[in-house]
Amino acid sequence: MCEGPRAFCGGADDVAGHDVDVVTTGGRRKIPAHSSVLASASPVLASIIERRMQKDRESGKTGRxxxxxxxxxxxxxxxxxRLLYAGRCGGEGQAVEESEDMEKHAMQALVLAHAYQVPWLKRCCEGAIGARLTADSVVDVLQLAALCDAPRLHLRCTRLLAKExxxxxRTEAWRFLQENDPWQELDILQRLHDADLRRRRWRRKRAEQRVYVELSEAMDCLAxxxxxxxxxVGPAGRAPAASPCSRYATCRGLxxxxxxxxxxxxxSCARCQRMWQLLRLHSALCDRPDQCNTPLCTRFKTKEQERVAAKAGDDDDKWVLLVKKVKAASVFSSLASRSSRCPPPPSAEHKCGISLRRLG
Structure with a gap:
């Protein structure tokens, strides 16, 4: 049985001029093709075709x-x-991914694309398989991605495994994996554990950064x-502003x-201790203590200098780290919109107290 890729590349003249027969498993099927198309698509096929033609010339054989x-x-x-012809005729990318051949034979096409080194087809197969991933097929696809060195597909499988x-x-594929390949099961579980640890670290860093931004905003409102x-509330001898500022929630709490x-x-008042901590943090960030109207700023600045001198410049201190983080958050918040990064909570007083308690 013979058939050609005329549906992709233009017609009977192309098929009539073919010089290669692609024979399937067991020789049950012959597919006419052109050596120029196959060789340009795959270096492995180019090498095979060259060796076969060289061997036929040496033996005096003629034909395809x-x-x-x-x-x-x-x-x-x-x-x-057919997919190789589709790529040769400008069909790479989304059109190939959505083709009928890709829908039916994407997994086997991925194996062949990997074996015959066709990178664009391999990427298309990864996209087509990844778009149809389900909980029932993800274990088999993950093993296939590992065998075919398909990192994009492997990543999508890992994400689906972590999510579902x-x-x-509960799938049969997972039970089969547990019974027949415990090392692969252990590798998957280890990857999921590492991904969960990375996700938790990222969330913790985001939460810490949010605390520093909140404290930076509280320092601005205090000033x-x-x-x-x-x-x-206002400075001595000056009436407070009649209209609230843009950060009303934080200002109101303070x-x-x-x-x-x-x-x-x-x-032993907890609320007063929060205020002492806020005033101390302000003094550590203030660069103009002589002209600052914030209460106790100069006093805290002097005590901090004495404490640093007594420690002989030892910076291994959680308070020093907090000051550095809040100062960095203040710089970043001045470069980006505060509202787009994290919306203000309903109670600034509660927020500031929790922030300081979380950080020690």
């Missing part, structure tokens, strides 16, 4: 060269040849309240905290 494609079904081999692992555990005043701090006389 024979290229055998084994290990896949006859239909998959024919689809592979409970569903994958604003002590310099210009806002609604209820004003309530300042009013409580000025009236409370308990030594």
């Amino acid at each position: 060269a024979v290229v055998r494609i084994r290990g896949v079904t006859d239909d998959a081999a024919a689809a592979f040849v 692992f409970k569903a994958v555990e 604003h309240i002590c310099t210009e005043g806002c609604t209820e 004003q309530l905290l300042i009013r409580h701090f000025s009236q409370c006389h308990r030594k």
Whole structure:
């Protein structure tokens, strides 16, 4: 039975001029093709065709060269040849991924593309298989991706495993893997564990960065309240502003905290301790203590210098690290929109207290 790739490359003249017969497994099918198309698509096929033609010339044989494609079904081999013609005729990319041959024979085409070194077809097969991944097929596809050195497909399989692992555990493929290849099961579980650790570290860093940004915003509001005043609290001899500022939630929380701090006389008050920490953090960040209107700024600055001198320049301190992080967050927040990075919480007073407690 003979058939040609005329559907992709233009007609009977191309098929009539073929000089290669692609023979499938067991010699049951012959597919007419052109050596120029196969050789330009695959260096492996080019080498095979060259050796066959050289051998035929030495033996005096005439006729078409024979290229055998084994290990896949006859239909998959024919689809592979048609896909090579589709790429030669400008059909690479999305059109090939959505073709009927790719839908039916994507896995076997991936094996052949890897074996015959056709990188563009390999990428198309990865995309087509990845788009149809399910919990039932992901284990088999993951093993195929590892055998065919397909990193994009391997990554998509790993992501689906992490997302739907409970569903994958109930599949027949996973049970077969557990019974017959425990090392592969261990490798998959280890990869999922490492991915979970990376995801947790990323979330923890994001949460820490959010805390530093919140504290940076609180420092800006504290300087604003002590310099210009806002609604209820303002510097001595100056009336507070009548209209609230753009950071009303944070300013409102700080004003309530300042009013409580000025009236409370308990030594073990948690709210007062938060205010002391905020004032100390402000003094560590303030670069103009002589002109600063924030209460106790100069006093905290002097005590901090004495503490650093007593430690002989030892910077291994959680407080020093906190100051550095908040200062960096202040720089970054000035370069980007604050609202796009993290929306303000409803209570700034509660926010500032939790932030300082989380960081020690």
